[in-house]
Amino acid sequence: MAVIAIAAGCATRPESISASYVSHEKYSDGDCAMLTTQISDARAELAKVSEEQNSKANVDAWGVFLLGIPFSKLSGDKEADVARWKGEVAAIETAQIKAKCK
Numbered sequence: 177m178a179v180i181a182i183a184a185g186c187a188t189r190p191e192s193i194s195a196s197y198v199s200h201e202k203y204s205d206g207d208c209a210m211l212t213t214q215i216s217d218a219r220a221e222l223a224k225v226s227e228e229q230n231s232k233a234n235v236d237a238w239g240v241f242l243l244g245i246p247f248s249k250l251s252g253d254k255e256a257d258v259a260r261w262k263g264e265v266a267a268i269e270t271a272q273i274k275a276k277c278k
Contacts, residue, residue: 195259221264226261
């Protein structure tokens with residue numbers, strides 16, 4: 177039972193993190209070219225923080241396996257950043273649809 181409680185404290189995998197809400201109105205003034213640049217930048221940031229979060233989850237898995245300690249609880253993780261960038265990507269995609277970008 178203790179192993180389950182410790183494992184529950186491990187960093188969450190990026191694919192299991194829900195997006196934070198970001199309004200597409202934030203991007204409504206952009207033209208299609210600007211939105212394309214913004215989506216590219218947002219996806220790059222999402223990939224970066226997702227990779228960092230995945231690393232934290234891997235370290236936690238080993239920490240729990242070897243020592244019973246999820247190290248991300250001591251050093252922090254990137255879960256909030258992953259959620260934020262997922263929200264930004266979704267908002268820009270919605271803005272692109274509203275602007276009828278291809």
